[in-house]
Amino acid sequence: YGKIGVLKAHEFHYYDTTANGTAFHAQKPAGKRNWDCIISRPNLLAGFPHIYYYANPKFAQIFLDKCSRFRAVRTETSMLNNTGIALMAGFLLDLAIGDPRWLYHPVRLIGKVIDLLEKIFRKILPKTPRGELAGGAMLVIGTLAVTGMVSFGLLYLAYQLHTGIGIAVESFLCYQMLAVRSLRDESMLVYDALTSGKPESLADGRAAVSRIVGRDTDNLDETGVTKAAVETVAENFGDGVFAPMLYMALGGPVCMYLYKAINTMDSMLGYKNDKYLYFGRIAAKLDDVANY
Numbered sequence: 001y002g003k004i005g006v007l008k009a010h011e012f013h014y015y016d017t018t019a020n021g022t023a024f025h026a027q028k029p030a031g032k033r034n035w036d037c038i039i040s041r042p043n044l045l046a047g048f049p050h051i052y053y054y055a056n057p058k059f060a061q062i063f064l065d066k067c068s069r070f071r072a073v074r075t076e077t078s079m080l081n082n083t084g085i086a087l088m089a090g091f092l093l094d095l096a097i098g099d100p101r102w103l104y105h106p107v108r109l110i111g112k113v114i115d116l117l118e119k120i121f122r123k124i125l126p127k128t129p130r131g132e133l134a135g136g137a138m139l140v141i142g143t144l145a146v147t148g149m150v151s152f153g154l155l156y157l158a159y160q161l162h163t164g165i166g167i168a169v170e171s172f173l174c175y176q177m178l179a180v181r182s183l184r185d186e187s188m189l190v191y192d193a194l195t196s197g198k199p200e201s202l203a204d205g206r207a208a209v210s211r212i213v214g215r216d217t218d219n220l221d222e223t224g225v226t227k228a229a230v231e232t233v234a235e236n237f238g239d240g241v242f243a244p245m246l247y248m249a250l251g252g253p254v255c256m257y258l259y260k261a262i263n264t265m266d267s268m269l270g271y272k273n274d275k276y277l278y279f280g281r282i283a284a285k286l287d288d289v290a291n292y
Contacts, residue, residue, distance in 0.1 A: 082167050083252045087245065089167075090174025098181030106176055106257070110147060110264045117142045118269070122279070132278035140265060140282050147261040152254045173253040177260050179240030183233055186212045190229040194222060212236070239263055243291060262290045 099105070121135035151173065159166030186208070193204035205225045210217040213232045220228060243263075248256040266287035269280030 082163070082170060083248065086167055086170035086174050086253070087248050089171035090176075090178060090248075091180065091245070093171065093175040094178040094180050096181075098185060099179065103176075107260060107264055110143065110261050111268065113146050114139065114143055114265055114268050118279070129278045133281060136269065136279045136282045139269075139279075140262075140286060143261050143265060144258055147257050148254055151257040155253055170253055174248055174256065177244045177248075177253075177256050179236060183236055183240060187229055187233050190225065194225065238291065259290055262287050 117139045118135075121138055122132075125131040125135045155166065155170055155173065158169035189208040189211075190205055193208045194201055196204065198204070202222055202225070205222065206217045206220055209220070209225050209228050209232075213228050215228065217225065217228065243259060244256050247259040262283070265280075265283035268283075269276050270284035270287060271277075271280060
């Protein structure tokens with residue numbers, strides 16, 4: 001490809017298959033030697049028809065540039081064509097193993113990026129409503145840029161190595177953004193505690209539901225614990241299952257990760273208090289749009 005530089009040979013092979021398209025088709029020059037090549041093994045990557053060039057050495061470089069561009073397009077096409085397989089594999093993987101505590105979650109990395117950018121923009125911008133709005137906007141742009149580039153870069157490099165490696169990485173990226181198993185496990189802890197029949201069942205239920213809600217659970221009765229569990233499961237099903245799978249289906253893991261970045265920014269910045277009323281406004285509005 002492009003790293004080859006100037007070719008000194010007078011011929012090179014090309015792949016004249018239907019997958020390569022018309023950009024790789026070349027007509028036999030009149031009066032030139034025959035370039036037909038009969039090969040008994042069709043899977044052999046050498047021995048396909050030859051192209052001979054005689055007077056214009058730039059022809060070889062143009063052809064190699066076309067090869068390089070075709071490879072990039074083919075990689076991007078493979079990434080899109082295998083999204084359905086990766087989505088199903090990621091979903092099944094989440095059902096099988098859930099979210100083990102020893103596995104570092106990418107949302108934590110996104111959170112660190114948000115925290116770092118917040119410190120930077122709060123330091124360099126004026127502490128006025130307009131300055132905080134500008135800082136919040138730049139934080140949103142920076143977080144989405146980092147998340148998109150990293151997720152796309154990992155996926156692109158994986159598919160460059162091998163399609164199978166690309167599918168495996170895409171499936172793993174999908175798996176890490178789903179929360180089907182963890183939602184089930186955490187909500188069942190609440191159910192098991194409340195239905196255990198033990199004297200301390202209500203206290204155990206409060207403790208279990210406090211792991212998945214952000215409110216004070218110390219004074220909740222059994223009905224309150226049940227409502228809190230149902231509400232948080234319904235809300236987190238949208239944020240942790242349905243919406244990520246929808247964005248994955250629409251645009252692959254990159255869209256899925258961009259959605260989770262928006263969701264994480266809203267969780268960290270979307271508060272109507274003195275600290276985040278202006279700084280977190282754009283993140284909160286963008287989350288509303290993404291979940292509409």
